[in-house]
Amino acid sequence: MTESANTPAAVSDKDRVIIFDTTLRDGEQCPGASMTMEEKLEVADLLDEMGVDVIEAGFPIASVGDFESVVEIARHAKRATIAGLARAIPADIARAGEAVRHAQRGRIHTFVSTSPIHLEFQMRKTQEEVLDIIKATVTQARNLVEDVEWSAMDATRTPIDYLARCVEMAITCGATTINLPDTVGYAMPEEYGAMFRAIIEKVPNADKAIFSVHCHNDLGVAVANSLAGIAAGARQIECTINGIGERAGNAALEEVVMALGVRRDILPYQTEINSRMLTRASKLVSAVTSFPVQYNKAIVGRNAFSHESGIHQDGMLKHAQTYEIMTPESVGVTKTSLVMGKHSGRAAFRDKLKSLGYELGENALNDAFTRFKSLADRKKVVYDEDIEALVDSGIATASEHIRLVSLSIIAGTRGPQRATMEIEVEGETRAQEAEGNGPVDAIFNAIQALVPHSAKLELYQVHAVTGGTDAQAEVSVRLEEDGKAVTARAADPDTLVASALAYISALNKLQVKRQSVNAQSVAS
Template sequence: MSASKSVNSKDRVVIFDTTLRDGEQCPGATMTLEEKLQVADLLDEMGVDIIEAGFPIASNGDFEAVSMIASRVKNAVVAGLARAGVKDIERAGEAVRKARRPRIHTFLSTSPVHMKYKLQKEPDEVLEMVIASVTRARNLVADVEWSAEDGTRTEHDFLCRCVEAAIKAGATTINIPDTVGYTAPDEYRALFRMVRERVPNADKAVFSVHCHNDLGMAVANSVAGLEGGARQIECTINGIGERAGNAALEEVVMALKVRGDIFPFETGIRSEMLTRASKLVSAVTSFPVQYNKAIVGRNAFAHESGIHQDGMLKHTQTYEIMTPETVGVAKTSLVMGKHSGRNAFRDKLKGLGYELSDNEFEDAFNRFKALADQKKHVYDEDIEALVDEKIATATDRMKVLSLLVVAGTLGPQVATLTLEIDGVHKTVQSQGNGPVDACFNAIKAIVPHEAMLELYQVHAVTEGTDAQAEVSVRLAEAGKAVTAKAAHPDTLVASAKAYLGALNKLMQKRDRLHATAAE
């Protein structure tokens, strides 16, 4: 990057969001079709340039999701991922066919370790596969992206040969991903400069970065790639993704926006929608956002230290480098309680980044009132948990209607549970080794299953003895793991709801597999 470049002449950076593809590959983060459509609509509204909607060859469900997203997205390019094989590319082409701006994103490993152990092919064979796959994709769509999987561990001479061949075959975007999160900013910056200088037709394609966060440098590496000449960043909401995740979209966007004095780049993202997007993705995946997460974490704009509070009262810029409003967080913090009315509650929801329909609002308001009767103060986090749980369970077939638990030192612990399953009420009484075990045994008695409990975690949403308990549960069955969470002032009720939420997700997976087998 030239230090003398005018800040007013900023280069446009394309934002490629892969939350629905790479993000969903995060263990336990599988989304339903309806949830994917919700996320895609919000990404399109937010100004994302390219939405990677899924991996069409992976399953009929993935193909359907990509197809439906392609047919409804109004502005963004819709991409489908494909390996180098004929069936993958044709399936991806069919999935994005109805998009206003379709893209096929095809990839192939190029590093020595991947070629030897994963592909078991020689470099010349891999080069021929690059040419054939890009040519095949270009015959289906005009916009083709090619990725050199494990590009940062690829030998430079071979990487340049592959990039040159891909562009010659018709690739319009070249992605050099840090697939295993191994590189560092200076190294990644130099890699792009090297490739762009050595490849003779490099000016005919847009270069892209795709960084994983295994060493915690995904965002720093992504920005360094821009300095090396890349103009597309591949990222995800909340940084979700395989292993340690991907570069976080919200962090990339705000780094470029806040430090425009040293990064002469701009995006088309409406930053005031970042918090809303973060909350939606967290809700549909049941993956909580860490409190100190940059930009969208609960504490990102919170100040407890007396010194910090004093500085903030005198001037907000003493301890805040951006205003909360720029990322969709309200400045004010209304104390909500049982005397609060609809207008105050609606204003609070808007400030927290939620936009609900009239029916959804009435349901949320009634549940808020019920919670306020149990708690002296209802905090922002209580309201977020209340709304997020509803979003996550909106399509669930099974719901907890009532739960009564008898526990104590005398034992045995007994749970009497009533569930609603597809509109039918079922009640059972079960014993267990403790009240939580009794609750889970009751669910299993009504809904027999072989899922294993891999995670059971409880934490208080806010301070105080009347705080809501937020419970996270992860269940695994047949190699598939799902996570769900629920919040309630009663820890046992939250536990039952979270367990049932995870079971709902497993059953949805099972139903989809059965439907696929029947076809």
């Protein structure tokens, strides 16, 4: 059984797989997953500490905020290479070069479409024109940095002979990494692996570059395709925490790392990732994006190491390996019999958080402990899931322009339903009473009156964190304003309080987005 996916001391280059994390770029492009500068830095620091080799920090030309995020991450990174994405456009490449020059190791990642459908309908270029673009832009990038990655967008729908010409041109002009992405999640593992074998055989200077996989999950085979590419000669995997990303997402970092770690018998390749930090990274990304991790998600899902079937439980009691192919500890989950309640102290709470994969600073710990004690006074049994929901909602709402002070509700069959609310906006206390078609509508109407806005409610969702009538309710709210969507979550034993907190958290996130847009307007 594999205890960890850490790399042993001696690993040859031919067996070493580079982990390229694009959570902060491709992952953030997932609708509703935008992060603040502070959240991006927190995620980047954890990725760096975890052993990620390359962190794609953003798309510098996209906005002032994206550029500044890449700059700050580049300045903070201790060991990882920091990459900035750039289209095959001179201005993009110059901007990316400016952003990553602050890194100890900087990379420009530039890309251009190569498939017939993209060339005809999106690029409106001929094959020869695209080859000229590759020559000019890869040369420009190599003049700015030594580490250049070139990607053939929609490689899996590109004729092999033309793809080989493009790859040869990119390497000749200085590309040190060649990425052949399955941009639309179309390929199957056998054909994805065959593409890499064909390109490596056809391209005369293929030995001068590292080949990379970047797979989307539209058909649910992103991880399988990534592993097939590695078996065929690629030595870099581009992936994201929790598999977030465009459409159905990207290959999940935690899944490819543990697949390589557990199945070394048929995948004799290794990474530098400290797999014991995977659960912690998953929880952080879930909290800052407000994207919940599905319960049955491989490696980091809540049920990944849970057993309910009597047959499974019997086997586990006799020997863990009967139904577990890896230990919970190997991915950062520690089982413990510590029971948490209102008499638990700070040390026990800190230990419980650590066992659940959280490492909080002193201020965040104090805030979480205060909310835990309040919850324990109201709830007979505090489950691990309660603590996770409590901490995650605290992380997700760390930037508070608007804060709930008090809430009281009149509800029932006689109506009308009424909410009386007091909030604090930038230190100013405001109060409002509002009616609605039900208590939740009354709460949201009160918030609308207190903080006027044009955002539309796209999603309101409630689920119980645990069983029992005293279970915490976890509420998800998604708001859309001017084409920008944000999602926020909050948990509380009172469903109506959780609803108010989630809505206010979403408004806080929109405020951050507005400030970013205003900053861009001023800069331009």
